[in-house]
Amino acid sequence: MSTVTTTYKVTGMTCGHCEGAVNSEVSEIDGVTEVKAVASTGLVTVTSTRELDDEAVRAAVDEAGYELAGRA
Template sequence: MSTTTYTVNGMTCGHCAAAVTEEISTLPGVEDVAVDVASGAVSVTSTAPLDDAAVAAAVDEAGYALAGPRDLPLA
């Protein structure tokens, strides 16, 4: 298992967190999604390394923007 934390822009409420959680949860290997609306942090626990592009697409589908993994420098 591995956990990757991303930053998501635009989340402001519980509905936002639920939408992001629902979309990311559909990705292969995802076991758990934890969202902190206040900080914009989304921690994803998976059985295999995640494809950042797939996570970005899932977040986009929920109506928000992925800023990137927190452990990588952002452009």
């Protein structure tokens, strides 16, 4: 099975709790197999089984309480 890795820029993350919240919400998106949020860089790397809909990622990041600035 092939995977797609996409990196997004998220604003507002400042700590490990922020990373956990984003990881948790984004991992709920259908097809996502791995999420790695890094507060110090504001980057979230998502590995999935297919190309993700950016709006689905935006909604998940929103739900976590942060803002998706776009793809990095």
